[in-house]
Amino acid sequence: MNAHRPIKTARELVETGLIDSAKEAAVAAVAERYAVAISPVIAGLIDPNDPNDPIARQFVPDAAELTLLPEEREDPIGDKPHSPVTGIVHRYPDRVLLKAVHVCPVYCRFCFRREMVGPQGLGTLTPAELDAAIAYIASHEEIWEVILTGGDPLVLSPRRLAELMERLKPIPHVKVVRFHTRVPVVEPARIDADLIAALKASGKATYVALHANHPRELTDEARAASARLIDAGIVMISQSVLLRGVNDDAEVLASLMRAFVETRIKPYYLHHPDLAPGTSHFRLTIEEGQALVAALRGRVSGLCQPTYILDIPGGHGKAVISAASIADEGGGCYTVTDFRGGEHSYPPKA
Ligand code: SF4
Numbered sequence: 028m029n030a031h032r033p034i035k036t037a038r039e040l041v042e043t044g045l046i047d048s049a050k051e052a053a054v055a056a057v058a059e060r061y062a063v064a065i066s067p068v069i070a071g072l073i074d075p076n077d078p079n080d081p082i083a084r085q086f087v088p089d090a091a092e093l094t095l096l097p098e099e100r101e102d103p104i105g106d107k108p109h110s111p112v113t114g115i116v117h118r119y120p121d122r123v124l125l126k127a128v129h130v131c132p133v134y135c136r137f138c139f140r141r142e143m144v145g146p147q148g149l150g151t152l153t154p155a156e157l158d159a160a161i162a163y164i165a166s167h168e169e170i171w172e173v174i175l176t177g178g179d180p181l182v183l184s185p186r187r188l189a190e191l192m193e194r195l196k197p198i199p200h201v202k203v204v205r206f207h208t209r210v211p212v213v214e215p216a217r218i219d220a221d222l223i224a225a226l227k228a229s230g231k232a233t234y235v236a237l238h239a240n241h242p243r244e245l246t247d248e249a250r251a252a253s254a255r256l257i258d259a260g261i262v263m264i265s266q267s268v269l270l271r272g273v274n275d276d277a278e279v280l281a282s283l284m285r286a287f288v289e290t291r292i293k294p295y296y297l298h299h300p301d302l303a304p305g306t307s308h309f310r311l312t313i314e315e316g317q318a319l320v321a322a323l324r325g326r327v328s329g330l331c332q333p334t335y336i337l338d339i340p341g342g343h344g345k346a347v348i349s350a351a352s353i354a355d356e357g358g359g360c361y362t363v364t365d366f367r368g369g370e371h372s373y374p375p376k377a
Pocket residue numbers: 130131133134135137138139140141144177178179209238
């Protein structure tokens with residue numbers, strides 16, 4: 028097969044040695060249900076001899092995806108109840124998601140929008156749908172920030188991205204445009220001068236949130252692609268998902284957060300995995316997540332600390348879920364826990 032195009036089928040996974048032929052039928056059944064794509068860059072990062080490879084676990088389909096649990100939901104974070112027009116999610120007063128495209132350069136096996144993305148997903152907005160989405164943003168003066176997500180907005184050509192940004196430019200109340208993407212990691216060569224110019228075409232403050240979950244994703248090429256964005260004046264932040272078998276280890280998380288900071292990307296969100304269908308093999312308990320986040324606090328600089336969050340099912344938004352380091356003792360006194368687990372009174376007792 029062609030090493031320059033993504034792997035998309037069970038047969039191609041066998042041919043490239045990413046799965047054993049005994050697994051082909053089960054993986055083909057998963058691929059019928061959920062989109063599969065592994066970019067050549069990501070395929071090259073996988074160690075086919077490691078059955079627990081954390082990169083493979085994120086992208087190579089697994090028969091476990093066909094196990095559905097009653098608590099899992101087709102729309103786990105509740106986009107639909109907050110979608111006033113196609114392509115817009117208006118959950119919080121001052122910002123909207125603009126989902127222009129439902130295609131990604133890779134498909135993550137734990138994706139929270141797995142029922143919406145991919146070739147059988149919601150596709151790209153039609154010109155009329157895009158007109159309505161832009162009109163919605165223009166007519167709601169409370170919208171301060173537009174977040175392009177999807178799908179991965181950086182799969183759009185620089186020309187189409189620039190056209191989209193030009194349409195946001197004259198809307199005076201929109202001050203910030205944010206892109207959520209995996210492209211700097213999974214297709215770093217796409218981050219070229221044309222794409223960067225397109226991202227900045229709105230003239231607004233431009234942010235790029237990079238989705239990566241394991242330190243091995245921050246290759247030299249990914250770091251260089253991020254540096255091109257940052258050197259052009261774009262601010263970068265990170266988002267990661269806490270995933271069993273990928274980054275459920277304090278040392279791995281510490282290395283990931285350090286890799287972001289070394290790349291000048293500020294760690295932003297660490298998501299508790301959502302209740303997406305067929306993803307129970309990735310989920311940790313909230314207690315396990317809290318213990319990992321507490322271990323991170325003792326291990327790495329404050330610059331490297333993301334906020335641990337849960338998207339409340341049903342569309343109720345995000346909640347910070349790290350364990351509290353302070354407890355009210357009453358009478359104006361508190362017990363504060365330090366990063367080693369030691370407890371201290373505040374104010375200190377004489
Ligand atoms: S890049 Fe984002 S939207 Fe696309 S499959 Fe991964 S998690 Fe889902």
